[in-house]
Amino acid sequence: MDNWLKSPWVIRFISLALAILLFTTVSLSENSRQSADTGVGDFWSSSDETQVLDDIPVNIQIDQEKYVVSGVPSTVSVTLQGPNSSVTSTSTQRNFDVFVDLEGFDPGTYMVELEHSGISNNLDVYIEPKEVEVTIEERAVDQYDITVDYINEDQIEPGFEVVEGTTNPVQVTITSSKNVIEKIATVKVFVNLQGVDEPIDGREVPVKVYDSEGNELNNARIEPSVVEVTVDVQSPSKVVPIEVTTTGEVQDGITINTITPNLSEVRIFAPEDVLATIEEIETEPLDLTGITEVSTVQLQLNVPSEIRKIETEQVEVSIQLDRTAERVFNLPIEIQNLTEEYSLTFIEPAEGEMDLTVLGLEEEIGNLSEEDLQLSINLDGRQTEEEFEIPVEINAPEGINFEPEYRNIVVRLEQS
Structure with a gap:
């Protein structure tokens, strides 16, 4: 046995085996460390998968009849890592929950982690964000009347005006924290009147909540959040006469006979209180x-600024005229009621005749003759010898203007 161990080839073989074992051990240790650094956990095979799920809703576990929570995102992103089959099944079915557990928390602000349930234990789960800052406040509920407000009111169709706007329902229930509820000053719906020319019936409009400074309060639950709005739109109007106004004087020898607009009246549109004050619409002055000569002109109507609309803004005016003329007739002065025992002598005018200038329309004057005109004095039976002044009486057709050479003449009575 000792001889075997002393063999150099045996020692070389044992050294090679130890080197291979050491290399394998170090490699496995390095892979294990890298897996730990990525947060995945233990070494996984090439059959593992990573998938990111967006827009996963977040639930809040708390007594929601008592508290209101702000700061919790409505959705988060969830990353799943693990075996293909488990990742695919979980991402497809999405039958798991992400939540913040606030049970037992008192009102205040806290940093809390997002948790999950319903996901297989052989999957690694990462939620983004991992934790959030939440604020817990006591819950409050109140009811508010809805005010109808208007935008682009100046762009409503000409002639129309808003009479009244109503909502259905007339109130909403608002749920939020006491702090928010105490800030609520107005609850409004806005109706766009641009181009409106008829009543609005049942238009759906979102409800907005504002504080006393006009800032919109978004962290409040409004029920219902959309209401139906009805707006009564009317077009008050009335018909008034058109009055043609003039300026200046016609030239000598011309008489205006008639000035007639092609429209005698016009319909105007304005608020009721304005209509009550307007009795006529005048034209711009006709010079x-x-x-x-006989002519037709276009005249603008002078439209008061309070009138929203008028049927027409100008009229056609027809002008009829006559030219005047004058003729001078030299006529004898007839004597009336002279008694037989007296005679009469003309002193001024000595000839017993005088000129009578007749003024009138050319056509009428041209048809006159001396027979149509008479001059006379009425002595009314005087019987005294004397020289005196007496008025001249003029007889002429009706409508004729005249200018006598003498209004009074001088005569003398003498006994025959």
């Missing part, structure tokens, strides 16, 4: 100084 008469430039009118020399």
